[in-house]
Amino acid sequence: MRLAGITGQGKGATDRLLAAVADRLTQDGIRLLGTLRPTAADAGSGQCNSDLLLLPDGPLMRITQDLGSGSGACRMDAGAFEEAVGMVVARVRADQADLVILNKFGLSEAEGRGFRAVIAEALGRDVPVLTGLSDTHRAAFERFAEGTETILPPEEDAILAWCRSVVANDTTLRGDA
Known part of the structure; x- marks a missing residue:
């Protein structure tokens, strides 16, 4: 199984790292599907909103909800999140992707x-x-992958090397090379 995980160090580091990797891979002509989380903070709102950008070109979907200033409940909008998941699954089924980034x-x-x-x-x-x-959630990921996962260091060059390697293997197997 060709499944890899990365953990960045510090708040938003993983999101920034995945965005940089996706940008470089797109420049290389690699066809991406999946989701990225933009890291721009909500200016002055006092809220911690969460959006997902669906690859390759949108839409940008809000997956949190406003529960009011006094609420301490989870702000995740499960319906919006599952809608985003459904859209990505449909794209994977319909499109030729070289790599999925989540x-x-x-x-x-x-x-x-x-x-x-x-x-x-x-x-x-x-x-x-x-x-x-x-x-x-690393232990749950490892149980899910049943030992077939690769844990990559949080370094752009190492991540890009893994991505390019698995994509190159795909194109060779399909005869695209």
Whole structure:
């Protein structure tokens, strides 16, 4: 299985690293599907909103909801998140992708939902997957991957080398080279 995870150091580091990798791979002509999480903060809102950019070219989807200033509940909008997941699964089924990049294997995935459907669809179509990974959900990721995962160092060059390697193997197998 060609499934890799990365964990950046510090708040937003994984998101910035995946965005930089996606930009470089796109410049190389590699066809990407998946999601990235833009790291721009909401200016002055006092809220921690979360958006997902669906690759390759949008839309940008808000996956948090406003519960009001007094709420302490989880702001995740499960419906919006699952809609984003469904759109990515549909794109993986319909498009020729060289690589799927997902911003995060998080709580939803650890509990058996969320991007697991995207990962399964991509790997079932022999499309490699790169995902962000938090230390909190690393054990769940490893159980999910059953020892077939690669944990990459949080270094752009190492991540790019892995991505280019698995994509090059795909094009050679398809006869595109």
